[in-house]
Amino acid sequence: MATIKERLDNLRNHIQQPEFLEGKGLSNEVNIRIFCYPASDEMVVRQFIEQVTTDQTIACHLVECNLYKTYLSLCDDIDITDAIPDMEESDGKTFLLEQLHSAIGEGEFIEKIQYEPHKPGDILLLTGVGDVFPFMRVHSLLEALQPHFSDIPILVMYPGTFDGNYVRLFDKLTPNPYYRAFNEI
Known part of the structure; x- marks a missing residue:
């Protein structure tokens, strides 16, 4: 079995390929890919993300969206950040x-991360999946994102497992159904 560093190197190569960028071979499904890894490899994955998102030689444009940072920004936008600990x-x-779920949902995330125009070669890179739990669940967000990012690939860096039918965060929590994505590397 390949090490995490070998898998990440393979991922770097794969995301630059036209087949990946254009979603070829996916039987007309949406181009959502999930790169699963053990939570214990989080720091290696973060270092990789920092390197690949700043690499000027890469043949694609990674648009990183750290879901946890986005969540904090949304809390700031509605001026509740300082009140959360007291609440x-x-x-x-x-x-x-319950209150946070009613104030910030998938729609708010989409509005915050949406950008136009999407360009050929763009990839929406979702990170911070483990950090934003339990405030946002990636399977719910992916379902809501599909219509807004159907023209570019979405790549999720996922600390857990995905068996093609269920995502299981940290490979410990209750699996959640999601079937519209493909395992990456």
Whole structure:
């Protein structure tokens, strides 16, 4: 079995290929790919993301969206960031999570990360999936993103497993159904 560094090197090569960028060979399915890795490799993956998103020689344009940073930005936008710790202390985690879910959903994420025009060679790179849990679930977000990013590939860096039918964050949590993506490398 290949090491994480070998898999990431293969990923770097693969995302530059026309077949990847154009979604060829996907039977007219949406071009959503999930790169799964053990959560213990998170720091190696983060270093790779930093390198590949700043690499001027790469033959594609990675548009990184760190979901956790996006979430924090959305909290700032509605001016609730400073109130979150007090709300958790006074009302509890369950109530806080319910309130946050009602204030920030997939629509807000899409509005925040949408950009125009999408150009040939663009790839939407979703990172921070583990960090944003439980505030956002990637399977729900991917379902909502499809119509807005159908013309470019979406690549999810996923600390967990995907068996083609279910995503399982950290390879420990309850699997969530998602079938419109393809495993990458």
